[in-house]
Amino acid sequence: MAEDWDVESVGEWLEASNFADYKDLFCTRHKIDGIALLSLTEQEMKSKPLNMKILGDIKRISRAIDNLKTADLEISETVLIEKNTSKVKNLLYTNPGDNTSGLELLSPLSLFKNRGLMGNTLKKTFPNSNVLSYSKLQEWLRVLVGLGYLFFAIFLTSIVMTIVHDRVPDTLKYPPLPDIFLDNIPLIPVAFQAAELCGVSLAIILAILLFFHKYRIIIFRRLFSILGSLFMLRCCTMFVTSLSVPGSHLNCTAQQYQSWELKFHRSLEIFSGAGMVLSGVKTCGDYMFSGHTTVITTLNLFITEYTAKDLHLISTLGWILNMFGIFFVLAAHEHYSIDVLIAFYITTRLFISYHSFANSRASVPRIWFPMFSYLERYTTERVPNVYEFPITIPIWIKSICMEILNL
Numbered sequence: 058m059a060e061d062w063d064v065e066s067v068g069e070w071l072e073a074s075n076f077a078d079y080k081d082l083f084c085t086r087h088k089i090d091g092i093a094l095l096s097l098t099e100q101e102m103k104s105k106p107l108n109m110k111i112l113g114d115i116k117r118i119s120r121a122i123d124n125l126k127t128a129d130l131e132i133s134e135t136v137l138i139e140k141n142t143s144k145v146k147n148l149l150y151t152n153p154g155d156n157t158s159g160l161e162l163l164s165p166l167s168l169f170k171n172r173g174l175m176g177n178t179l180k181k182t183f184p185n186s187n188v189l190s191y192s193k194l195q196e197w198l199r200v201l202v203g204l205g206y207l208f209f210a211i212f213l214t215s216i217v218m219t220i221v222h223d224r225v226p227d228t229l230k231y232p233p234l235p236d237i238f239l240d241n242i243p244l245i246p247v248a249f250q251a252a253e254l255c256g257v258s259l260a261i262i263l264a265i266l267l268f269f270h271k272y273r274i275i276i277f278r279r280l281f282s283i284l285g286s287l288f289m290l291r292c293c294t295m296f297v298t299s300l301s302v303p304g305s306h307l308n309c310t311a312q313q314y315q316s317w318e319l320k321f322h323r324s325l326e327i328f329s330g331a332g333m334v335l336s337g338v339k340t341c342g343d344y345m346f347s348g349h350t351t352v353i354t355t356l357n358l359f360i361t362e363y364t365a366k367d368l369h370l371i372s373t374l375g376w377i378l379n380m381f382g383i384f385f386v387l388a389a390h391e392h393y394s395i396d397v398l399i400a401f402y403i404t405t406r407l408f409i410s411y412h413s414f415a416n417s418r419a420s421v422p423r424i425w426f427p428m429f430s431y432l433e434r435y436t437t438e439r440v441p442n443v444y445e446f447p448i449t450i451p452i453w454i455k456s457i458c459m460e461i462l463n464l
Contacts, residue, residue, distance in 0.1 A: 059125045062091030070094075074121050076114070082107065095126060126435055196274050199432050203281035206428060210288035214348070215327040217292045219320045221342035224299045225311045231301040238387050238394040239303060249389035252349055253335050255382035259356035259375060266360060266371070271443040276363055278432045280355070283411055286426055287351050287404060294399075300344045304390040309341035347392045350400035353382040358408045365442040412439075 062070070068084040071077060083089045087106065089097070099119045102109045109115050233239070245251075267273045302309045314320045330336035332348060357379035361372045383401065386392055411426060416439045 058091075059128065060091045060095055062094070064088055064090050067091060067094050070125075074118075076118060076121075079109075079114070079118070082109075094122060097122060200274055200278045200281070202428065203278040203285070203432055207281040207285040207288070210285040210292075211331075212324065212328050214288045214292050214295075215324040215332070216320070217296050218327055218332070218340050218343045219314065219323045221295050221299055222323075222340065223311055223314065225309050225342040226299060226301045227311070228302050228305060228309070233303050233305070234301055234393060236303070236393050236395075239390050242388060244304065244306060244390050245385070245388040248385040249334050249349075249391050252353070252382045252385035252389065253333050255378045255385065256349065256353045256356065257335075259353060259360065259378050259382075262371065262375065263356050263360050266363060268447065269444040270363060271445045272440045273447075275436060275440055276359065279411065279415070280359055282426060282428060282432055283408055284352070284355055286407060287355065288348075290403065291346060291348060291351065294345045295343050298345050299342055300393065300396075302341070303344070303393055306390065307341065344392055344396050346400040346403065347386060347396040348400075349386050350383055350392075350397045351404050353379055354401055354404040355408065358405065362408075362412065363440070363442055365444070 059070075064084045067089055068080045071080045071083060083094075099115055101107065102115050102118065267276055270276060314323060327338055327340065330338035332338050332340060357375040360375040364371045364375075383397055386397055387394060411429070414426070414429065415433045415436055
């Protein structure tokens with residue numbers, strides 16, 4: 058692995074990567090080994106003592122270092138035991154009669170050329186290992202941190218929804234605002250439930266997609282991070298502005314909770330029911346901006362982004378459900394048109410911004426995505442849409458199936 062390289066190995070890597078001009082600077086003058094190389098940043102390359110002047114070389118070396126980190130991550134996921142068992146000894150020679158050492162595959166000159174071969178060989182050598190590598194634990198830890206962030210944002214949203222319910226304007230003093238859509242489209246009583254069914258359908262499609270997607274861990278943490286940021290932003294907009302009730306049919310009046318204990322209990326009810334009418338939750342005052350539109354649109358965008366191009370029917374179905382969901386939200390007269398438009402705009406902008414930052418490795422304002430640097434630490438390029446069956450089928454089941462097929 059690159060972190061185990063000495064100074065000479067770093068020099069070999071620089072030559073193999075067409076950065077031989079910097080071998081003297083990195084190795085001879087500053088004694089940069091593998092650990093120092095992996096921790097090197099663009100800012101450190103630009104400033105003293107390295108003081109590199111060519112921006113193109115700085116960018117290319119930085120990208121090559123990112124690729125090394127990715128290579129280390131892939132190898133650490135497959136190399137489960139360093140000094141153990143005869144399987145490692147068998148791995149030292151990749152082919153019978155071949156004197157090419159397996160350890161040579163880990164050399165600086167061939168690491169980035171042979172890492173796919175090395176990974177496949179190791180996976181065949183340890184097909185049924187139950188040992189979970191450190192990097193795998195780290196990846197799942199990032200998912201759990203993202204999930205915790207989302208849960209915190211949703212619970213905070215539930216608390217704010219309870220607070221704004223206290224401040225719902227009196228419908229006699231503040232009648233519904235003029236709205237070109239609500240004024241011309243008749244009320245459909247069950248439309249809000251239909252909108253939630255569209256959201257549930259999108260969630261099921263995305264769940265099936267993630268089950269088969271090879272990079273489901275990355276997608277999960279991105280989903281949690283983006284939804285968490287959207288709900289945090291929604292907390293702010295709901296709290297600062299209380300719009301009048303969109304329609305008299307809602308029977309929304311200010312609900313006074315006498316203590317914070319009652320408010321907390323109400324917040325738990327909203328949180329446990331996910332704020333959905335289908336689960337029996339009824340809320341008032343949470344208009345700016347539409348949470349239903351936000352969730353439905355986010356699910357659709359993830360389906361579109363992580364569906365292979367030849368599965369375009371799935372993306373088309375996602376957009377159809379998205380548009381119908383938005384229509385049903387408006388047809389239920391539960392939100393003003395501006396609530397829905399702002400929700401759709403903010404959701405799409407944050408989704409595009411997050412993925413643009415992740416794909417380009419640009420610096421991200423922490424106010425929008427507080428944990429971006431942590432969650433996307435080892436992501437250096439766009440996630441390819443590759444699918445796999447995540448469950449290993451036991452050999453005896455395969456044998457039975459083959460026998461049945463041969464009957």
